[in-house]
Amino acid sequence: MTAIQDLIDEHRCIEKILNALEKDAANITIPQGKKFEEIVKKSGKKTKITEIVQEDTPRINYILELVTDLVEKIHHGKEENILFPLMAKYGFKSDAPPIKLLLEEHDKGRKYVKTMKAAMEFWEENPHPIVENAKPYVDLIRQHIKKEDALFRAWDKKLKQEDQAKLLQKCRELEMIVVKQGRKAECFTAAEKL
Secondary structure (H helix, E strand, O other): OOOHHHHHHHHHHHHHHHHHHHHHHHOOOOHHHHOOHHHHHHHOOOOHHHHHHOOHHHHHHHHHHHHHHHHHHHHHHHHHHHHHHHHOOOOOOOOOOOOOHHHHHHHHHHHHHHHHHHOOOOOOOOOHHHHHHHHHHHHHHHHHHHHHHHHHHHHHHHHOOHHHHHHHHHHHHHHHHHHOOOHHHHHHHHHHHH
8 A cells, every 4th residue: 555545545534524524513503594693592591502402512522533633633744744745856846736725725624623623612602613614614625635536646656666665654654643553543443433
């Protein structure tokens, strides 16, 4: 297996996590399409959102932990710190397409995740930041994966064998640095159970 094929395999796992996030966020709906502010003013007193939304929300916190570890730390870490710099040697610069676009999408995704994670602390009072950021995040990363899958397959054929070996070694080393040993396997197992 090459490091790039490993990244593509990670995409399949990430898609399972995205499916779970999308499903769980969709279950946090405000009845009859009303805005949150309209519901909490019910009867002239504040109503706890837990009386309104389904109780699936805490699972989103677990899903966001998987996103943070697998997507942000492991997957994007390998791309940004190892693969993309290596591809500069092959004429793909980080300040030009396609790498520049991929990096911009990574940053945009991080903003969605940061907002959702911050909102978890107050989800009972206001789930809107979770609901409003989950779908665009899921859509962004799904499209991002499609681009990367096509690009990575082409790159996998282009890389010299010696670069393939170095890339694989460095990617494995990064996994051990950014998360505890075995965390990637834990993420894969968790994604299967979501």
